[in-house]
Amino acid sequence: MTTTRVQLSLARFLTREHHRIHLIGVAGSGMSGVAALLLELGHQVSGSDKSISVEVERLRRLGLQFFQQHSAQDAADAELIVYSSAIRPDNPILIRARQSETRTARRAEALAAIMQGKRGIIVCGMHGKTTTSAMTAHVLREGGLHPSHYVGAEIPILGQNAHWDPRGEFFVAEGDESDGTIRCFYPEHILVLNIEPEHLDFYEDLVQIEAVFDQLIGQTSGKVFFCADDAIATRVCKSDRSVSYGFGENADYRAQDVTLEDFASVFSVFRGGEKLGEARLNVPGRHNVQNAVGVVALASELGIPLEKIATALAKFRHARRRFEIKYASDRFLLVDDYAHHPTEIRATLAAARSTGRNRVLTMFQPHRYTRTKALRQEFGAAFDQADRVVITDVYPASEPPIPGISGQTIADAISAHGHRGVTYQSRFTRVHHDVGNMLASGDLVLSLGAGNIHEQLSILAAELVVAEKLKAIVGEEGEMRLHEPMAKHTTLRVGGPAQFWIEPRTEEAFAELIRFCRRENLPLFVIGRGSNLLVRDGGIPGVVVHPCGGAFDDITVKENEITAGVGAKLKQVAYAGRDAGIGGLEWMEGIPGEVGGALRMNAGAMGGQTFEHVVSVRVLDAEGNAQTMTPSEMQVHYRHVPTLEKNYAVSAVFRGVSSGRDEIVRKLEESQHKRKTTQPAASSAGCIFKNPNSVPAGKLV
Template sequence: RAEALAAVMANKKGVVVCGTHGKTTTSALTAHVLRQGGLKPSHYVGAEIPILGSNAHWDTEGELFVAEGDESDGTLVNFHPEHAIVLNIEPEHLDFYDGIEAIKAVFRQVLSQTRTHWVYCAEDPVASEVCAGPQGVSYGWSRTHDFSASILSMKPDHSEFEVYQKDQLLGTATLGIPGKHNVSNALAAIALATRCGVTFEAIQHALRTFRGAKRRFEIRHSGERFTVVDDYGHHPSEIAATLATAKGLNAKRIVCLFQPHRYSRTQLLKKEFGASFNDVDELFVTDVYPASEKPLPGVSGETILEEVRLQNDHTKTGSTPTMPIARDKVGNALRPGDLLITLGAGNVHEVGRCIARDLPVLEKLCAILDASGGGVARL
């Protein structure tokens, strides 16, 4: 797939968005901002993006082509883009790579093949190391970076922040999706679009109108008593960032159903997973979604639960090996005021969909019981 995408992109000025996580949202943001700026980009992103109309689009008039670059199997080196965006570089896909040095080598090669700018997150130490050089455009939270943001407010459905280019205040922006990590992703799009000549007024409009990708902090149910969110996050860093966003919604409790993705990732990053769920009040973990891998002896969902228990004494934990068991156990565990978030790259979203489908009935039962003097209802 990467070879074919690189061949198609060779007919345009490519913008490759790469990194361990955040690629889909940032690719979609970048394409949307460039489109609103009048540059008529083509794009290819890895999820359904309603605001873009489709996950792939070819525009015969525009020069730019925005696409995700997949580092999982080393095929990122097939791209020779005009610009690159590097979001983060972390140990991942260790079933393919020998370690972080091998991963850095792939990113260095694609940067050596990038003709103009590479935009990178200066808050990520490995990305800062790999992306050092005159073509680099940095972004982050410090005014020492080329582009930075100062967050003004974080709401359940949007974020407001000031944008700086070095010490110059460009203005205030409102991003139509929540989360500090998404403000960081937006900065990448802002930096690239500014370098491509898009006005800040057009950027402001694009960010305000942006709506997220499917399975990226997607709200499945929002009622008076319960909220259900689904997210694709399956790497420790993105799990922690997603849960931090969930915490910002100020629910009484955060209940999480997590489906580990790949036996190799579960084994190699188990300590990192153990530290990722500190914001969760009650955690359920399913068996591992294999994604074509063969099982590894002693590796299962319980591997993560054991690490969480070792590192965290306040999160209640439970094992829900199969999806039907997960639906029953998680559904019965919910209490009024809870936010349920399903996390994982496999089929865990199906559980969230089933629970979200049944919650309107539970909401009505709870209202009837409250009006009648109290009582308990469960899914």
């Protein structure tokens, strides 16, 4: 089949002439690539979009005139309007173009026309085509063929997502089958990775999908490379001009002796019965080895020696959002991937599992309501290799909602499949809260989806930078947890998460935490046992310190004085007094709090108050410096100690009176009896209220 006269005319317009061209939706990964090619071809290019991307900023430096709106006036002098399938028919620029009979072209039509100026190579299939097309362009470049390329993502190793190289004959492009526009292309060679039911918002069934690939094959003048491990691709592609690849014995090019290492794979390459050599791929996953063999087959058929191919593969690095490492330390690894189809998810989870981390925690954002509905059962079986899964709501990608279809649909399907570690989080902005609180040393966190789920992973990565520093301060003996629910740490059992929950065990660690928060301008909030503490559902931003364990729990007795750390329970102080024959502290038995909280609010009960018995308080000031203060040096009021707003208590010395053990026990029992007979037996918040001067708060309540 030959190209049409219209396509040849557009090819000449774009590759041999210079014109004024406007692109609608230029910030997208696909359209920005077309813009880059047009600029390098010498056109005067403008573009419009509602948002600005990194690619737009780069294109501006190349000469793009950008408008952050879609206004017909901004494209009034354009000789060609290029738009993608995502652009609605009521776009004002498109309406104006049709009214004025200005020439228009869809993105794929423009790209196909540009490719007519070269020997085209299309990499296509439902999964893996971005990485594989980038790998193909990289190998051909390293092989000295100077290819032009177009890939639907940011490609660090290629420098940009699209480039026109006038020196080379070949043009490598990622083919998009999602909207059928792959039929616009007339390449010399194609590399078909896989074919299966997908994009069922556009196609009715697999028959229609196969028909599109049949047409593309018919429009291909050279060789058809296909994965022999894929039954549908084999059925559609196999012919006397096809070249197969894969793991199977019947493949023309195959990988054997595959060894999966941490973020790398080593394998042998065979052509028929001949071993061509060894190759190393520094991206993880067996599926990437499979795709790499396809690249080996294509490059070999173009005359590039395996030695050069292997060298290029060893240098290759992923495209953005393709198993992209967002954070790595000795304790945690965070990886983002674009996988949004069950097949892709299984392959990506297998790659994550091959890295040898303790657990794989996954946050997944379903993409499109139609895909969620059509493939819910397949999604249910796709997460077996994830230890924990947090599902958020569907990224619509301009689709209207479908009643009864949401992220809960996927969560239910995963649970029905037998997975016991899946939760649904309807609030997108809290996904990183849920996953962050699950984290343990040795975990890999994987964000999956074609929408904006990577934003949640990026937030988590930024928090881990701080969290790791906080953990280093408190050491192995201390605790650090992200997004710890405050409901676990208050007697009211309510409250949202503490962004950074820290439990230091030593005064030195506490002091360094204070200094760190001051340097980093982080809010610092210190709590004791959380008695009668009311925390909002939104939680507490910044660092929440709970000094406990170690020296903070110590209680020592000397004569009539008891020294207690702020983590010691008041009841334990009272019992220490009993055992040492120190009376006057029996009232402490009835307060469900710790020394630190009692000092902070001058807690009291049964007629006694904390500071009536305080000899001294050891505090850390706002800069982490330690000092000892007596009550006379402090502001102390009823249920309020202003001095401890900017100073943090670490221990206190209490003084009682010598008393017989029997007398102390009697008073303790009286206190217990009074509490049991006058206070509710169940949990209550009665003590949260301060007593007015005239009448007890309990009576008013």
